[in-house]
Amino acid sequence: MSEGKTPDPTKVISQARELRFPRYRLVVTEGPDAGSVLEGSSEELAIGTADANDLVLKDTAVSRHHIAIAPTARGHLLRDLGSTNGTMINGVAVERAYLSPNAVISLGATRLKFEAVVGDARAALSKEARWGRALGTSDAMRRIFAVLPKLADSDATILLEGETGTGKGLLASAIHEASPRAQGPFIVIDCGSIPPNLIESELFGHEKGSFTGATGARIGAFEAGKGGTVFLDEIGELPLDMQPKLLRALEEKLVKRIGGNEQIKLDIRVIAATNRDLRSEINRGRFRSDVYYRLNTFRLRVPPLRERRDDIALLTAHFYGQLARGGGEPPAELISDFARHDWPGNVRELRAAVERTVLLGDPTVWREITEDSPATPAPVASARFEEGMSFRAAKERAVGEWEREYVRSLIDHHGGNLSKAARAVRMDRNHLRELLVRHRIRADDT
Numbered sequence: 001m002s003e004g005k006t007p008d009p010t011k012v013i014s015q016a017r018e019l020r021f022p023r024y025r026l027v028v029t030e031g032p033d034a035g036s037v038l039e040g041s042s043e044e045l046a047i048g049t050a051d052a053n054d055l056v057l058k059d060t061a062v063s064r065h066h067i068a069i070a071p072t073a074r075g076h077l078l079r080d081l082g083s084t085n086g087t088m089i090n091g092v093a094v095e096r097a098y099l100s101p102n103a104v105i106s107l108g109a110t111r112l113k114f115e116a117v118v119g120d121a122r123a124a125l126s127k128e129a130r131w132g133r134a135l136g137t138s139d140a141m142r143r144i145f146a147v148l149p150k151l152a153d154s155d156a157t158i159l160l161e162g163e164t165g166t167g168k169g170l171l172a173s174a175i176h177e178a179s180p181r182a183q184g185p186f187i188v189i190d191c192g193s194i195p196p197n198l199i200e201s202e203l204f205g206h207e208k209g210s211f212t213g214a215t216g217a218r219i220g221a222f223e224a225g226k227g228g229t230v231f232l233d234e235i236g237e238l239p240l241d242m243q244p245k246l247l248r249a250l251e252e253k254l255v256k257r258i259g260g261n262e263q264i265k266l267d268i269r270v271i272a273a274t275n276r277d278l279r280s281e282i283n284r285g286r287f288r289s290d291v292y293y294r295l296n297t298f299r300l301r302v303p304p305l306r307e308r309r310d311d312i313a314l315l316t317a318h319f320y321g322q323l324a325r326g327g328g329e330p331p332a333e334l335i336s337d338f339a340r341h342d343w344p345g346n347v348r349e350l351r352a353a354v355e356r357t358v359l360l361g362d363p364t365v366w367r368e369i370t371e372d373s374p375a376t377p378a379p380v381a382s383a384r385f386e387e388g389m390s391f392r393a394a395k396e397r398a399v400g401e402w403e404r405e406y407v408r409s410l411i412d413h414h415g416g417n418l419s420k421a422a423r424a425v426r427m428d429r430n431h432l433r434e435l436l437v438r439h440r441i442r443a444d445d446t
Contacts, residue, residue, distance in 0.1 A: 018124050019139055021071035023117040024099075031110030032058040042123035044070035044301075046279070047107070048081070052293050061085050061108025064289065065279035071121065073139070074098060076114070078105065082280035132174025134167060135318055138308035144171075144300065151298060152178035157250070159235075159295045160273040162302030164428055165348030168273040169233060171302065176229040181269055184228025187221045192237035192430075199242055201258055204249070210259025222255050225268040235295065236274040236281055243288045250294050270295070275430055305343040305350065312339050315347060319354040330354070344426035404439040411436070411443045418443040 024040040026047075038045065038055045045054040050064040057066075063083035070077050075098040080087040088106040089097050099105075105112040126145035129137045136142065151158060152175045160168040169188070176186045194202050201211075205220030221230050232238075238246065249255050253266045272295045281287035305312065313335050320330040334357060343349050414421040418436070421443070422429040436443050 017127060018122050019143060020120040020122055021076075023119045023121050024076060025115050025117050026055065026069075026105075027113045027115060028055075028057075029104075029111045029113050031108070033110065039117070040069070040071070040076070040121065042071055042121040044068050046081075047112075048083075048279075050282075050289060052289075052296070057107070057110055059108045059110045062110060063283050065283055066107050067105070068279070069099070072098075075100075081277060082283045083107070084283065129314070132170075132177055134171055134174055135314055136308060136311045137314055138310040140303040140308045141311060144302070147300070148175060149178065151175060151300075153180070155181075155269050157269070157295055157297040158271045159278075159297075159299045160271065160302055161277065161299065162273075162275065163304045163344075163346055164275045164430065165346035166302040166304055167347050168302050169231065171300075172229075172231045172233075172271045172273060175271060176231075176269075179229070179269070181228050185225055186228055187225040187230045188233060189221050189230065190233045192234035196239045196242075199239065200245065203242075203246070204255045204257055205260075206258035207260045210257070214259070217257070220255070220257065222249060222266055222268060223257075223264055227267055229269045229271060232270065232272040234274060235272040236276040236278055236287060240286070240288070243291045247288070247291050247294055275428065305346045309339060312343075312350070315350055316354055319351045320358065323355050323358045325358075330357075342426060344428065345423065403435065404441075407432070407435050407439055408441055411441055416443045 019042065021042055026038045026040070026045075028034050028036040036055065038047075046065060046068045047053055047055040047057065047062075048064050048066040049057055049059070049062050053065065063081070063085070065081045066083045067087055068079050068081060070079075078087070078089065078094070078097050078099055080095045085108055086093055088094065089099070089103050091104075091106070099114045101114065101116040103114040105114060123143055124146040125139060125142040128142075128145055129135065131145040131148050134141070134145070136145070148171075158172075158175065160171060162168050173186060176182060189202060191199065201214075201218065201220065203220050203222055205218050205223055206214050208214055208217045249266065250270065254263045255266060256263055278287050278292045278295075282289045282292060316330050316335050316338055320334075321327045338350065338353070345352070410421050410425060411418070414424060418432060419429060421427075422432045433443075435441075
């Protein structure tokens with residue numbers, strides 16, 4: 001695709017029809033499960049003590065969801081899922097790292113050896129550069145497009161994971177539109193925007209007089225979605241006390257309105273989305289494992305834009321054609337500039353940048369969102385050895401102090417505006433909000 005040329009997203013692309021990854025296996029060399037072997041594939045593998053993992057360990061020092069290993073174009077990527085005791089590779093503590101042959105992974109008292117195996121693991125790729133309204137020529141998106149038709153035909157619950165702005169809502173809508181339920185409603189519930197005291201009513205409805213302010217009966221989203229799809233956006237924000245009620249509704253296919261006695265039979269398909277890894281939330285006690293397992297009939301990770309840079313030119317041209325008067329092609333300079341940016345806000349941020357460019361007629365104006373950077377945070381005291389304190393504990397305390405000062409300085413610099421501060425440092429807004437809560441720092445949540 002040449003820069004500045006408008007790609008045709010409907011065109012069948014003549015690229016490889018499958019991805020190939022070097023095969024591998026994990027061998028447990030030490031620990032209660034010594035001798036166990038797990039063969040890798042083209043899909044992500046999860047390891048921990050919970051039964052839902054691909055490799056279930058008995059080691060009590062291992063977290064329920066400890067690590068995940070996924071094949072990527074750069075190699076096999078290991079991620080620690082917010083485990084309690086951490087993860088080490090060849091004796092070095094890591095949160096994310098690419099694995100080399102014969103690497104030794106340490107989880108609690110367990111040691112695993114990462115061994116290369118002759119042959120390839122394969123994953124199918126779509127020959128199309130779009131599916132529904134979703135666009136992408138990258139391998140990452142074409143891999144998703146290859147599985148979506150089968151998912152759409154089924155009634156299986158789907159969990160979409162990915163950063164804010166990656167297009168999870170668009171994919172959920174496209175799945176509904178391609179499904180046998182397409183003629184039914186598509187109901188969206190944003191679990192992060194509804195006050196906790198109203199979420200049950202939004203989902204299940206209420207009867208007149210069931211609580212203060214209930215001046216009339218109201219049907220909930222699950223009842224209103226009859227024959228269609230209910231999309232639970234930001235499911236990771238659902239309050240803990242609501243999660244068992246959601247689980248019962250999903251398993252029994254029945255709900256009762258608040259204040260009502262009638263059992264209402266459900267005829268819906270549920271798609272959920274989150275910008276968090278719910279396995280990490282389970283480890284932290286913020287999400288129930290049984291709800292996760294019920295939602296996770298099929299889990300699909302939507303990659304951030306920085307992991308699919310091949311799509312930037314396509315998406316830029318698509319948005320430019322939509323927004324520019326009379327259509328047209330974006331300047332080559334703009335596409336070249338965009339290709340070098342990390343896009344922490346992902347596709348949503350890219351579209352906003354194209355819109356600013358079109359409105360102001362200046363291909364450099366989009367950069368203004370990153371120019372307002374925070375002042376340098378105040379330095380924290382130098383670390384000192386303290387008798388009886390472990391290195392890990394001392395490090396965590398020092399990092400915590402630095403993090404608190406950095407976030408406070410960031411928020412102060414931007415006048416308490418959460419959204420503006422998050423954009424300035426290319427941080428996910430929800431993650432910044434979590435840091436503010438953790439360090440008890442107030443901000444304008446806009």
